[in-house]
Amino acid sequence: MNSVVEYKNGRPYISIDGNLHYPLAYTTYFEECGEFSDFIKSDYKMFFVNVSFTDLPINNVSAFSPFKTGVFEKSEPDYKEFDGVVGGILAECPDALIFPRINIAMPRKWIADNTDECVLTSSGMREALWSKRFLDDGAKLLEKLVSHIRSSDYSNRIAGYQVCGGTTQEWMHHDMAGSFSEKGFQQFCKWMKEKYGKTHVPVITKDDLFKPGFNETVSRYGEFCCEAAAAAVEHFCKTLKSLINNEQIVGAFYGYNAFVNDTLLGLFGLRHIIDSPYIDFFSSPCCYDCNRNLGVDWGDMIAEKSLKLHNKLYFVECDIRTSLTKRMQESRPGWYTGDYFKLVDDEGNKTVWSGPDTLELSVSAIRKAFAHQLTKSSGIWWFDMWGGWYHNEKIMLELSEMRNIAENSKANADAYPSADTVVFIDEKAYFNNPRCSDCCNSVNNIRVAMGNTGIPFDLCMTEDAKKVIGKYKAAIFTTPLPSDSGKEAMRLCEKMNIPYFFPEGEKIFISTDELREFLVSKGVHCYNSKNNVIYCGNGFIGIHTSAAGEVEIKLPEKYKVKALLGTSIEEQSTDVISLYMKKHGTALFELL
Secondary structure, X not given: OOEEEEEEXXXXXXXXXXXXXXXXXXXXXXXXXXXXXXXXXXXXXEEEEEEEOOOOOOEOOOOXXXXXXXXXXXXXXXXXXXXXXXXXXHHHOOOOEEEEEEEOOOOHHHHHHOHHHEEEEOOEEEEOOOOHHHHHHHHHHHHHHHHHHHHOOOHHHEOEEEEXXXXXXXXXXXXXXXXXXXXXXXXXXXXXXXXXXXXXOOOOOHXXXXXXXXXHHHHHHHHHHHHHHHHHHHHHHHHHHHHOOOOOEEEEEOOOOOOOOOHHHOOOOHHHHOOOOOOOEEEOEOOOHHHHOXXXXXXXXXXXXXXXXXXXXXXXXXXXXXXXXXXXXXXXXXXXXOOOOOOEOOOOOEOOOOOOOOHHHHHHHHHHHHHHHHHOOOEEEEEOOOOOOOXXXXXXXXXXHHHHHHHHOOOOHHHOOOOOEEEEEOHHHHHHOOEOOHHHHHHHHHHHHHHOOOOOEEEEEHHHHHHHHHHOOEEEEOOOOOOHHHHHHHHHHHHOOOOEEOOOOOOOOOOHHHHHHHHHHOOOOOOOOOOOEEEEEOOEEEEEOOOOEEEEEEEEEEEEEEEEEOOOOOOEEEEEEEEEEOOOOEEEEEEO
């Protein structure tokens, strides 16, 4: 089976043996609680299946691991669990498209034998992402696993792979501090000499990494650990591409540069690998803004516009909680001690791990995530984390209709409205931020505020400004301490007379109303000014409400509007969509 990423009429597809498939998939950590059958009955064909070298924690703070079996923890490889899940899917859906989601985390024996290549975490020693031995030995284990998959009787149903590793499988350093150790510092000094010509590097300790204020050496260490993580991602993707003869797409979690703000996690090396020929898709979850409350945008963690410029697919993990979501321990009784993933905190407040109170709001939350990614031309996999989150007839009918909408729309997306505003993500500017300062939060603050302006926007990296700036009426910069590429992007705006906002001085934090007022004053079209969420693009428009009442969506010109989800208003030619909506409701329309 051969697969490639392809964009057609502005929409994303995975082309498999020449046939276009819209990237909609399903996965779960707890396969025994999963809803593969429900999704198969709803004609979903793509499934991500988890497999790991070890059953050691994917989260070293909570010591949580979803894996019952580590393939390489015994004297002989144990593939039974993975093979069994794949076999179960194919028994029900023989034409399923399987994506192994491989956790490259070293087994216990390797860690015991290579402690100098590891870093201490709160749950024990783990491999350091800068370790060459980890890269070399991890690649050998990857070869064993992939060789097994390609020699299996299900090999003809493998459509692509996802490479995972580090904390929470998202390529964050296991210690959440750049894999800091004595040997790690030595590696850093070597990197400083190669990259900056520095032969003397001031000694820093792990405590220095977390002191407030700006420290040049700590800043450069953050840059080093980001490049190390990005290099590890590319190394394993390159290894995998070679093993599969470049026949299928390969992707990875990486590059959360529009959400995460701590360089020591290692996620700001996207520029290092965004145009790599070995990586076809990048992934992240929907943002956990405002604890995933309804009534606000759950934005993208990655500058999605830049991914598309480099012909990459943004395959978004939509781990949308529902009223059916329960405690992890209830889904897999007897496996986990403690209660790290609480649904309610010690003060009685709902946590990010809990879902909406009702089924109706649960459907609205799922619909909101779909509307966002559909209008952004992104792929989706529904991540039913502990299983059972979507096991409901009404939810599955909604997910089935979403599949129909995504797969059957044939219009050219470029003929319909798209964002007039670009929000620039200056990845290298994170290395300029004093630790524990307001500067660290400016990107999130501005992106969250933009989400409820009623004005759609694209996220783009500053290095790509020259390629995109001409199509926008205004630009928003998100950091008060820009990098060279950020400064150059601002100069480009000035040269082209494109107005922009820059968070300087005490204006690091800005409200939704202030952003809307600035953009409207510069001629940007506002679809709705009542602090609702508006998604527009790809030939669709969606709204998610912050309050109940009559709403109006003002289109830039007259279109034929067809209601798809969340409302039954009649098809009409109009430049204003008027309807009544409940609080935290979501509606989706197609423009014809």
